[in-house]
Amino acid sequence: MSWIExxxxxxxxxxxxxxxxxxxxxxxxxxxxxxxxxxHPQWTFTIxxxxxxxxxxxxxxxxxxxxxxPLHRTGMTSELQTFIVDQKPPQIExxxxxxxxxxxxxxxxxxxxxxxxxxxxxxxxxxxxxxxxAFGSGLHPATxxxxxxxERLIANHTQPSIEALDLGSxxxxxxxxxxxxxxTVLAIDNDRIAVAATQDAVERNQVSQKVTVTCASLGSASxxxxxxxGDSIESVPEIQANGQFELIVAxxxxxxxxxxxxxxxxxxxxxxTHSGTLITAGYTSDRAEDVTQAMIEAGFELCDRIHxxxxxxxxxxxxxxxx
Numbered sequence: 458m459s460w461i462e463x464x465x466x467x468x469x470x471x472x473x474x475x476x477x478x479x480x481x482x483x484x485x486x487x488x489x490x491x492x493x494x495x496x497h498p499q500w501t502f503t504i505x506x507x508x509x510x511x512x513x514x515x516x517x518x519x520x521x522x523x524x525x526x527p528l529h530r531t532g533m534t535s536e537l538q539t540f541i542v543d544q545k546p547p548q549i550e551x552x553x554x555x556x557x558x559x560x561x562x563x564x565x566x567x568x569x570x571x572x573x574x575x576x577x578x579x580x581x582x583x584x585x586x587x588x589x590x591a592f593g594s595g596l597h598p599a600t601x602x603x604x605x606x607x608e609r610l611i612a613n614h615t616q617p618s619i620e621a622l623d624l625g626s627x628x629x630x631x632x633x634x635x636x637x638x639x640x641t642v643l644a645i646d647n648d649r650i651a652v653a654a655t656q657d658a659v660e661r662n663q664v665s666q667k668v669t670v671t672c673a674s675l676g677s678a679s680x681x682x683x684x685x686x687g688d689s690i691e692s693v694p695e696i697q698a699n700g701q702f703e704l705i706v707a708x709x710x711x712x713x714x715x716x717x718x719x720x721x722x723x724x725x726x727x728x729x730t731h732s733g734t735l736i737t738a739g740y741t742s743d744r745a746e747d748v749t750q751a752m753i754e755a756g757f758e759l760c761d762r763i764h765x766x767x768x769x770x771x772x773x774x775x776x777x778x779x780x
Contacts, residue, residue: 459542460509460542461510463537465503467528471528471534483506562609585658587661600630600631603706604630611635619640621702621703622696622706623635623644625739626645636662636668643669644669645674652670672693674696698724704725706738707738707739714739722756722775732774736771741768749771759772
């Protein structure tokens with residue numbers, strides 16, 4: 458029995474995308490993520506994937522390569538390499554207590570779909586994710602930071618219910634968190650795999666009445682193509698930015714934040730009694746100044762920020778003005 462090893466190096470920013478893109482193509486136990494060992498300054502991790510050699514192996518490899526092309530074109534992964542090996546490395550044993558339960562902030566408890574967990578704390582908010590690479594790789598720092606800011610900002614919100622936009626909804630965890638904190642959420646992504654994952658999370662967590670999931674872009678985002686920089690995507694509906702949201706959460710690449718700064722401003726409600734809030738994440742501290750400059754030029758002011766190692770999440774609100 459032979460195995461095919463697929464090998465590539467990648468950046469911090471791309472690891473979560475790779476896991477999400479390949480969630481249905483590779484079993485979690487067949488993907489190994491390790492620190493990059495060589496001296497190339499561009500890469501942070503090496504990812505090895507293992508496929509059993511069979512009659513469909515060439516089609517499977519081609520399918521995986523196609524999924525990863527957008528990241529490779531934008532310089533976020535090395536070229537995919539293929540090797541034949543006699544056996545794959547043994548699966549890394551995981552402690553279920555550490556693997557299945559992740560506590561974030563004061564209230565969020567993130568679980569895999571089949572985790573057996575009972576809580577006696579009525580303040581805890583349970584978020585369940587499907588068993589896939591997107592969960593098995595561990596929550597990305599950008600997601601953790603987004604959850605922390607969501608909890609902090611919504612907890613201090615004076616309105617009983619808010620209209621929120623989750624832009625680039627991905628796994629759907631942020632939409633579920635927003636809904637369980639009382640928000641009415643529009644979850645959008647221009648990647649249909651991500652839309653399906655969000656819908657699964659919404660149904661799994663029983664918040665369908667609070668969250669609308671759709672394949673769409675915000676305003677001029679429909680002109681950016683695939684947000685990972687790949688080939689042009691099929692036409693998706695455009696959500697007009699007309700001041701309909703109190704809160705926008707966007708866990709996406711820095712270049713997309715910068716491109717959409719003016720659209721974010723237009724999409725947030727801005728009245729004499731309320732100034733909308735924007736939570737940005739998905740980028741590292743070396744891009745924070747660029748993102749902040751774009752937001753200030755669009756009419757925002759910084760109101761909160763947190764970081765985890767080199768990852769950062771920043772919240773902005775519309776600057777006060779006289780009505």
